[in-house]
Amino acid sequence: MLVEFDSIPEDAKVWIYPSSRKFYANEIDEVEQKVKNFVKTWKTDSENFKASYKILHNRFIVLAADHLTTTLSNKDIDASVAFILELQETYKVALLDKMNVCFKQGKYIQYKELKDFKKLLKNKAITAKTIIFDNLIATKQEFENHWQVAIEDSWYGRFLR
Incomplete structure (x- = not known):
């Protein structure tokens, strides 16, 4: 229902x-x-x-x-x-590709392949404070509290090192 x-x-x-x-x-x-x-x-x-x-x-x-x-x-x-x-x-869209990353860039939401996302981090086009959408969360509570987080506070943070 x-x-x-x-x-x-x-x-x-x-x-x-x-x-x-x-x-x-x-x-x-x-x-x-x-x-x-x-x-x-x-x-x-x-x-x-x-x-x-x-x-x-x-x-x-x-x-x-x-x-x-x-x-x-x-x-x-x-x-x-x-x-x-x-x-x-x-x-004609991809909806199931979990190897892509969505993040905020100004008022826009970007969708990038993981390899391109890593390049943006390396080139400092995005920072640890950039808001990322963690589309791997599993519960409503996680969705409401941890879906939009800074890269440094997400599992993507490991790419900052």
Whole structure:
């Protein structure tokens, strides 16, 4: 069942899918409707299942599921990945590539391959204080408190040495 994101418990499972580009203004409503429809029908075999989503910065798709009241099976996870793959194909974006990095640069959000990110650090084009999006977080609590952090406070900090 689709619920408001704020009503999802802190220990709920979260998946973050960063897009390789911003969704265009003419795409975002359609993307949001597709995500909403997916979440509504994600796990219809359980009345207790609660899930939600957010689309942030026209770039990040965040899915959240209360996996404690209803266990997510491999089939349920596969369904979400199949849906994300479908979005990738439809909009010609990368959403599943975890080897890319998203960070703030002024008012813009950059999406770079890890090797290019390391070069930016080496060349001091970005610093330890640059805000990074840690898309590997796993719970709503982590999402709310540790998704946007300075590079030095994230696992990316190891590239500063």
